[in-house]
Amino acid sequence: MNYHLSCHTVGPLQENCYLLADPDQGVAVLIDPGDEGPRLIKAVTGHGFTLAAIWLTHAHFDHVGAIADIKEVWDVPVYLHPADQPLLAHAAQAAARWEIAIRQPPTETLPLTPGQILTVGGLRVYCRYTPGHAPGHMAFHLSREELVIAGDVLFRGSIGRTDLPGGDQELLLTSIRQELLSLPDATQVWPGHGPATTIGAEKRSNPFLR
Numbered sequence: 378m379n380y381h382l383s384c385h386t387v388g389p390l391q392e393n394c395y396l397l398a399d400p401d402q403g404v405a406v407l408i409d410p411g412d413e414g415p416r417l418i419k420a421v422t423g424h425g426f427t428l429a430a431i432w433l434t435h436a437h438f439d440h441v442g443a444i445a446d447i448k449e450v451w452d453v454p455v456y457l458h459p460a461d462q463p464l465l466a467h468a469a470q471a472a473a474r475w476e477i478a479i480r481q482p483p484t485e486t487l488p489l490t491p492g493q494i495l496t497v498g499g500l501r502v503y504c505r506y507t508p509g510h511a512p513g514h515m516a517f518h519l520s521r522e523e524l525v526i527a528g529d530v531l532f533r534g535s536i537g538r539t540d541l542p543g544g545d546q547e548l549l550l551t552s553i554r555q556e557l558l559s560l561p562d563a564t565q566v567w568p569g570h571g572p573a574t575t576i577g578a579e580k581r582s583n584p585f586l587r
Contacts, residue, residue, distance in 0.1 A: 380500055380522055381405070384567065385420055388412025389477055390439040393569055395526055397517075398426050399498020406497045407447065408432045408517065408526055409569060411439045412479065414446025429497060432489075433457045434528025434569065435511035436464035437541070438472040442479035456495070457486040458506070458513030464543070489515050505556040509549025510537030516556060524565040525576075531557055531566055533574040536585045553586065 381398040388411050396417075398405035405426035410417050421428050428451040431444060436457055444455060457465060462484070464471070469481035491506035495517070505516040507530045514537075517526040529537040531553055539546040557566070562577030579586060 378499060378521060380519075381424065381426075382524070382567070383420065384573075385413075385417060387416065388439055388442060391570060392439045393567070393571075394443070395567060396420050396424075396426075397497055397500070397502075397526070398424065399500050400424075400426075402498035403427055404429050404498045406430045406432050406495075409434055409440040409528065410443035410447055412442045414443035417443055418447060418450050427451075428453055430495075431455045432495065432517060433461070433465075433486075434516065434526065434530075435514040436461040436468065437511060437529070438464075438468040438475075438477070438479055440528070440569065441465060441468050441482045442472065442477075444482035445480035448483060455483070455486045456489050458489045458515055459486075460508070460513030460543075461511055462486065462513075464511060464513075489513075507549075507552040507556050509539060509545050509547075509552045510541070512543040514552070518560070523561065523563055524567060525557065525560060526567045527557065527569070529569040531574075531579060531583075532568045532571050533566075533579070534583055535571075536583070550586075558586070 392411035395408040472479045493504040495502040503518040564576045
């Protein structure tokens, strides 16, 4: 199926925000809008898309810092696993500890649940529960399009940090093995930081997965 996926790297921590859209219907979602709200708004409008929702893989501050700006333009729902609600509620405070200023995001969200199917136009997106980096972490899997938006769980040659509040390394490794490495090797992995990779490449060469 025809789809649009673009990566917009934003903020001092170089976080990857994704614009996912069904161009035939002109409808889009922003996934993890972490910073630089005006730039992300321009990315949506520049393609002529209508924003339908914001989806969050998790609620660490570098993934949520542009929500307040975006919701001033589009009053769209924000989807988040409930276990990450405390992270969202204290996002600006957490950013300040890194000497980074963000606008505190609104805390009203709709719940994501494991196995939930989300849609954007004709695209169907399966929610894979992948805790370990954050307690409510979700990955968004598009099976027909052979891609997964993995947040901060799996990177090219690395895995997510577990030294932050709510982190658990054994749980993270279990999430990766059960929910991501079980996908076909050709599946593209679009992470929360850094370049894209594939499931097969990480199986072969990721030193943290041996």
